[in-house]
Amino acid sequence: MIPTLHGRGVSADEALSEALGRPVSDEEGLTTEGTVVAHWSLLDYYTEESRIWTSVEWAQHLDDPNWQHPFAASPQGDRRAVLHLSVRLHPDDRELTPAEWAEVGHRLARVTGIAPPGDEQSCRWIAVRDQSHRLDLLANLIREDANWAAMPAQVLHVLAAECRRIEADLGLLSPRDHHAGPFQQLTQAVAQPSGDLLDSxxxxxxxxxxxxxxxxxxxxxxxxxxxxxxxxxxxxxxxxxxxxxxxxxxxxxxxxxxxxxxxxxxxxxxxxxxxxxxxxxxxx
Incomplete structure (x- = not known):
């Protein structure tokens, strides 16, 4: 399982489009029983059991904190609050069940500081499963209490470590089985765009x-x-x-x-x- 940290943005439209592999649409419905395999704990307060949101509405829901808290920013003054990360499995891995994909989404949200356990004021996030052997996690780093989420300083390392634990728990193949040479592995680590500069x-x-x-x-x-x-x-x-x-x-x-x-x-x-x-x- 290889994690990728995509560049942060000011709108969820682009991130959700990349996760789906197609543009968002007001004619396409996404449900929590299908494409959205995991989500933040307060989502049920915003949805009706019988309602299906379009992909445009899902993007708007993730963008809402930007409008509700217009002065919220990162410690560096950054307003790019939409986080997008993804993980992909080895091509020879078995297909995970919806429950297993949901577990992956929740574990990634927890270790990145997006959804601390027991925190009812955490970030809005969803885990999208619509591309083969891949899961995308989208989140707004502006919390419900208007504070900016506290993410680990070396978030890519934290993600990689959690991916190793998930592989062990679910019986999946590790990057060592991807037959990727040392230069390719190093390039993958460096090439991931991030909204923050690399620390020393x-x-x-x-x-x-x-x-x-x-x-x-x-x-x-x-x-x-x-x-x-x-x-x-x-x-x-x-x-x-x-x-x-x-x-x-x-x-x-x-x-x-x-x-x-x-x-x-x-x-x-x-x-x-x-x-x-x-x-x-x-x-x-």
């Missing part, structure tokens, strides 16, 4: 991860360059190109170390620095 701890973590992968790649390149440069190899030109690539990887690692708190530059005596000397020794 998150930047440091990502920089260290990037250095680790660069170092592993550089070692492979250096090894290939050394092997190609020894007789009876007939590829000295390729060996020279590999040496250049290794040097570039070394320089990138050093640049990353400079911007990472507590990290030092790559030692000058690394294999990348020794390659020219090794080549010269072979040619004498």
């Amino acid at each position: 701890g998150r930047v440091a973590h990502l920089s260290v991860e990037a250095q680790r992968h660069l170092s592993a790649a550089r070692r492979l390149v250096e090894k290939a360059a050394l092997q190609l440069g020894t007789p009876p190899s007939n590829g000295p030109g390729l060996a020279h190109q590999l040496e250049r690539i290794a040097r570039r990887a070394h320089a990138l690692g050093s640049d990353l170390a400079e911007i990472t708190p507590g990290q030092s530059r790559t030692p000058a005596g690394s294999a990348a620095a020794r390659l020219p000397a090794a080549r010269a020794a072979r040619t004498r």
Whole structure:
């Protein structure tokens, strides 16, 4: 189960359209017995048992706190209150039941601070299930008491940790089974847009991860360059190109170390620095 944190917005129309995979419409009805598999605890005060809301009305319901509390804003003064996150299952995962999808929605809402247990003034939110192997959670971060929801500083990490627990509880496959390489996993983590800037701890973590992968790649390149440069190899030109690539990887690692708190530059005596000397020794 892979979580995605989408960019926050000022209106729920766009987020709900993305969750449904089509534009919202005043002719399409969504029910809490079908597409909306989970929702905030006070929704029953706004709905009638026999009534079906259109997708436009669902979006308006999520947008209402913006109008009811026009001066509410995040601690940074941000007015983009509509949160959108989604999780998708492995293609080989079994199909979850409606009750299981509802459990996933409630657990994600709880760990993100949208719906703290026992809090009757929490955020309006709905969990939408209308795309294969995917669940979307939409929420307005303006609470019923006009305060802004307190979300974890590293919400994507919190979501990922909860997804691992959900996988264990429901017998689902984990991202390790997605056959995604380390670079793809790192890119997925960095690429998720967010309304808040990454904090320094998150930047440091990502920089260290990037250095680790660069170092592993550089070692492979250096090894290939050394092997190609020894007789009876007939590829000295390729060996020279590999040496250049290794040097570039070394320089990138050093640049990353400079911007990472507590990290030092790559030692000058690394294999990348020794390659020219090794080549010269072979040619004498």
